[in-house]
Amino acid sequence: MPSPRTRETALQPGVSPARAKSRAWGRLAELRGPGVPARALDARALAALAANPGCGRRAILDGAGVDKAALAEALGAPAVFGQSQFAFMRGNAFEARVKADGGAELLRLAHTRLDPGAEPPRESRVPDLSAVGPEGRTARTALALREATRAGAWTLLDHPMLALEVAGSPAYLEPDAVVVHPDGSWTVVEIKSFPMLDGSADPAKVGAAARQSAVYVLALEDVAARLDPVPRVRHRVLLVCPKDFSNLPTASAVDVRKQRAVTARQLTRLTRVEDIADALPEGVCFSPELPSEELTAAVEAVPATYAPECLATCELAFHCRARSRAQGAVTALGRSARADLGGLSTVEDVLAAAHGEAGDPDDPAVAALRRAAALRAEALEQAGREAACR
Numbered sequence: 001m002p003s004p005r006t007r008e009t010a011l012q013p014g015v016s017p018a019r020a021k022s023r024a025w026g027r028l029a030e031l032r033g034p035g036v037p038a039r040a041l042d043a044r045a046l047a048a049l050a051a052n053p054g055c056g057r058r059a060i061l062d063g064a065g066v067d068k069a070a071l072a073e074a075l076g077a078p079a080v081f082g083q084s085q086f087a088f089m090r091g092n093a094f095e096a097r098v099k100a101d102g103g104a105e106l107l108r109l110a111h112t113r114l115d116p117g118a119e120p121p122r123e124s125r126v127p128d129l130s131a132v133g134p135e136g137r138t139a140r141t142a143l144a145l146r147e148a149t150r151a152g153a154w155t156l157l158d159h160p161m162l163a164l165e166v167a168g169s170p171a172y173l174e175p176d177a178v179v180v181h182p183d184g185s186w187t188v189v190e191i192k193s194f195p196m197l198d199g200s201a202d203p204a205k206v207g208a209a210a211r212q213s214a215v216y217v218l219a220l221e222d223v224a225a226r227l228d229p230v231p232r233v234r235h236r237v238l239l240v241c242p243k244d245f246s247n248l249p250t251a252s253a254v255d256v257r258k259q260r261a262v263t264a265r266q267l268t269r270l271t272r273v274e275d276i277a278d279a280l281p282e283g284v285c286f287s288p289e290l291p292s293e294e295l296t297a298a299v300e301a302v303p304a305t306y307a308p309e310c311l312a313t314c315e316l317a318f319h320c321r322a323r324s325r326a327q328g329a330v331t332a333l334g335r336s337a338r339a340d341l342g343g344l345s346t347v348e349d350v351l352a353a354a355h356g357e358a359g360d361p362d363d364p365a366v367a368a369l370r371r372a373a374a375l376r377a378e379a380l381e382q383a384g385r386e387a388a389c390r
């Protein structure tokens, strides 16, 4: 499969990549609205984007750096998920504790959980990663990774910056930490404030952390691929959480091979942001300053694929759910129901098929619906007879 960059050149013959890029950036800035700064994509958003790759609406809004929470508010359907201020502060305090003393405890956990055969970390090497802007920080991180790999010593990179090209645009990602092992391999570290009780944590939260970490692993692999020899990016990440109900850190190794493979496949399937932008009518803008009718029309101009899972991952979920219900779309019933219903895309179509008013009787979905409708009618008839006898 060609890389996104190769496709970019191929899609725009006669236009230099730099010119095409600056034109694309201009178009995305127009979509955000005059003077509205771009909101950076993070790994959590990318993991959610990869979980619903068919949604052009989310792809264009994230790709253009639109603040979806502000947009949802302006549309009159504000999101209700996200971290409370208290949880945010507690998370920051725990992370600071984990990384205290030059990350000595963090390196000790990496040694015991992931690399017990290596010599234990005796001193903490924590390179300075400060630089101007995301591009500068990304370059500084790549340099620090190269130096640490050559040094062959335990090294902690605190909040490195990585870049990953997504749907033709760069996304800058900031993992909690990356550890370089003495053998030159690299591990992503994810620090969470949910507790690990008796060595295990809430599977849903661990799953979300694994999907997020998988995005960092992909970005790290991009950095590794530019080095010679290519360092190994470990596919077991280190998840650090508070032990039981204390504030003491504990950790476990989480295998993210599956999440990495799924995310990589989904990200390559994402429609290129510029292609979606080019298909939009002229003048479409998602600035939260606009009147809600204008914003609604702008949002509706981009096709979406709503699923109930959106409620936990996308700020626009209430808006998309309301539209999906208003249109009678079967997507609102969930992915498995949608898959079972085959080509029947609205509740109206489903009812017509079940009542024998429409649909091909040889279609397995139509046949199953008619069988279910007949069984229901039979059950209701029997219940009616039983009620009459009482």
Ligand code: SF4
Binding pocket: 052, 055, 057, 058, 304, 305, 306, 307, 310, 314, 315, 316, 317, 318, 320
């Ligand atoms: S809530 Fe809407 S925009 Fe967000 S992923 Fe779902 S369908 Fe797409």
